Amino acid sequence: MPGDDLPERPRIDDGFVEDLLAEPDERGGSDDPVGFVAVGDGADPDLGYLTGFDGPEREYAFVRVADERVLCAPQGYTERARRQFDGRVATESLRAPPGERAAAVLDDALGTRSDADATVLTPATIPHDAAVYLERAGYEPRSTNAVRAARATKAESECGAIRAVQRAGIGAVRHAESILAAADVADGGLRWRDEPLTAERLRREIDADLARRGVRSAGNTVVSAGATTPDGEAADPESAIRRAEPIRIEVAPRGPHGYHGACARTLAVDSDGGWERRAYVAVEAALDAALGEIEPGVDAATVAREADAEVAAFGFDPGGKSARGPLATVHGIGLSARERPFASGAELRPGTVLAVAPSVVDPDEGCVRLGAAVVVTEDGYEKVGDGEPSFAPRRDE
Template sequence: MPSGPRGGSAIDAAIDERTAVGFVAICRADDPLGRYLTGRDLGVDVVYVRVAGETHLRVPSTVDVPEVPNASVRVDDRPAGQAAAAILADHAPDGTVLAPRTIPHDTALHLESAGYELSSTTAVRDARAIKDTEEIDAIEGVQRAAKRGITAAAVILADAHVEDETLVWGDAPLSTERIRRQVNATLAVEGVDSVGATTVTTGTRGGRDAAVELVPGEPIVVSVSPRGPAGYRGALARTFVVDADGGWERRAHVACDAARDVSLVEANAGADAGFVGSEIRAETAAFGFSMNDEVTRDVGGGIGLAAREAPQLDGDTELVEGNVVRVRAAISHADNGRVELTDVLVVGEDGPRMLGDAPTGLDPSRWSE
């Protein structure tokens, strides 16, 4: 599994290109940036400085000093900007320092008062957008676990029967909450964390967190975005209908499936990410759905250590080999509910492919065949 530090060469290249003296980032405990840059889930705020091709980390005295390969790690309880400036001063008394645009304001002030000029860089964001083989394998492993989680939901729905216009499973009414718990239990067995991102929604009744009893004929959307042991995320959503009558939900599903197929045609290296996103939405709308009121605006974007990373499927970013993106096609209707298909796609040398390619049909019994 990927665990080593990443991004150092990209940071060094940015420093050289901008004739800067170094790079500074403040990695919050809950931000995957620190895990990417250090290869460790440190669980604490860290001052990260890259200077002269070397990595320096500063941690508070309230934690044990972690061992991080190829990095100098020391305790420093001074404000983050002062700690970073002290490291930089050993190499240059002044000059340009690169930093992500999210660097805290007080850190920026400390660096500027120490004689350094801050300049924003997207070097780390851009490096994270291109996954290597290890990272792709890690995400694909999470997608396989996600598929098994949704399979658990499909098996339950296929086994359910109708009593008094309600779906019943195990001698009790079947609800969105019961399915969500079973999906999360399966994810746990698979060794991934649901991170509170599993949702089961149906029809137009209740909100995201409401426990709603299920009825035949309504679309049921099961969506997961688990995190694997190496920190990488997955994303998978499928729509099921028990005793479908072939109405609105069938047409919406055909539209979403067609949009999913479009991504496999258009998401090639060199393609404009925004164009791919617009094609997904246009294909969905082509089946008679309103682009403004029914077709989702969120058609996806990069995924990795965070559920949302670069590149986003809008704007003018060019897709490159190694991009891994969440692809989402969804249609919502005030009276009929929602249909959604979400997958994770990798842009490869031979074209795009879905990771953990899962069935797409509305009939849950097809998942157990």
Template sequence: MSRPLAPGAPEVATDHPDAPQTDLSPIAGAVAEADAAGFVAVGDRFDDDLRYLSRFGGPDRAYAVVVTPDRAALTAPALFDEQAQREFVHGAPEDGLAREIRTARQGDPAGVRAAAALDDLASSAGSTVLTPASIPHDAALYLENAGYELESTTVVADARRQKTAAELDCLRRVQAVTCRGMARAEAVLAAAEPDGDDLLFEGDPLTTERLRREVEAEIARHGVRGAGNTVVGAGPTAADLHYTGVDHIAPGETVLLDISPRGPHGYYGDLTRTFAVDSDGGWERRAFVAVEQAHETALEHVEAGVTAGTVHEEAAAELTAHGFRIDSDEVGLTHGVGHGVGVSLHERPSLRAETPLEPGNVVTIEPGVYDPEIGGVRIEDLVAVTENGFERLASYPVRFTPVSPE
């Protein structure tokens, strides 16, 4: 059953967009430039690099993707041949690579199968193999025992920085669903009634866990699931950047919600808002005003060509002007003002990096201030860098006092 939502939640498309397909030509180009035998990534469905390369939402058992200058292969685990064919081969972009699924020796370790694929596919006589730094130790040993020398490469992380139109479609939808989850949480807070030290919702004291369940039920209605990382903190626990425990919510204190679910194609949403019910002002209101201004200032500096770290510096300067510290690990601004988002919740670029923002980068803008004895305030949106500025991938109002459904 549909539950009331606070005003401002965006409409959500009925269906998820089609799964993006990855252009492997940058990987093949890195292999050719290095005169290497090939590129190898090994992992399972929990490895984000491999998920990006293969678009294979496969099993929790290891497999490999092997890329040479003109060919690409996925070593499908047993019982996953058809799914691998469908997701890795069918509908693949025209990137100049012939793709195939390899089903031989499915009982062998993934590293052994990767080495065998290289032996068959490599067109270079070179013995170097490019790998992500995260390649499992056993796979590295199997490749070395087969006579290959491993060389770490950042080519996958570099490729993931700039999102395609299809990736942006996935990110827009999951972020819109994330906003719906926030709207449900805000509606619950708006309906809660102060009763001494409690906020009562439907007759019971409201807790962070109850609020978290309301959020996750709403996003599940739209085919998006929580990733076990929905942060809801109240009062002092709102100063815990990743609080996922159970806490009592009292009138007047800050309630911080950081919602970052994962869509069916692996892309994350990320949205944070901070509310207070029956607040009498004080630190909570002052912190909210400072963070809201820092958030707006940071957004004003998001555009192609601006050094990523500049966005952080401008937001930090705004918080300093409001009297909050930026030089402490416990009080004030205690983290970077943003990070990349894609098939990982945290990926390049960091907004502390000294590299220019580029069109297609997708980053969070999330200044915050915290006091472990009082609470925390953070405001976060997910934006895509464009040629002339940025695009909010979905919009949700910023307000201190929660608003009831219309």
């Protein structure tokens, strides 16, 4: 079946946490950290990255202390934790809050401490109650962004996971293309299998195809045809798609290994070369211009600026005006569908995986967007996933 080749969840080298703990205090003080604690639930990409554990909708803790990796398994999930986590699964006090359990793990590992206020590194967004438990146990939480920073550079195993989910995503968009190719036009509106083909119906078909490939939509599949809101959402997803309307299709599916892909395409049925076709030429040129900028050392903002300038040079209004909005021209992909680097002063490095997707929005005409996913290499980039986009829908290969 399609998608059979989805790889296992990559094992992460978390040596960076060990390095953090080994580094002398930059400020020359004596407060070298004694451990690292993260607390989050199964949806937290940082926790998934650190543990490889597919946790429930409930907070649990990861502790790195004295060369030991410890997962404070959530109640009811110790079996699963043992199967998935490469380290010690702590099962003491299963009903206690994760912050309290993490403090107990630190106490056990460190024994009697001379330091009454030992520093423990944590992500800044650790739940407040967990931070308070650590403080009560005599630890001083100090925030680090090391996990987010580490996630921004992918290991080869992570690139492999992203390639596999990207193949599935491109396949599902190709499936939508074949539906559009097979659709009939009646009174200017599209029909498929004897019913009106609406943006919502096409979106559901795409999500169904993703599911058959073993990945899932994560609720972020977009189909917008014709008039949109100023931020590119379909103004009327329940009406039949019209002939020549730009049909923007975006998927950012999540694989069973947790990693996301990103594919943005625009198609039109029976375009006669009007606004939609001119806008498509603009985003094609913008994508080429942006990709031409990609190499290590370049700022992600430069890539976005290049794309948006090209869109403007064609006389269109770039959609990606906000570096963090739904139409952001550049963002990283990984365990989050959108993650670092954003177009805001982040330098590309070998192993950065980037989605680049310039767009044009005109609330009356529609939204036209074209994207690619790339992994930054030592001397440029490689595309993630293949297949050439087409503006005119093609039938099945």
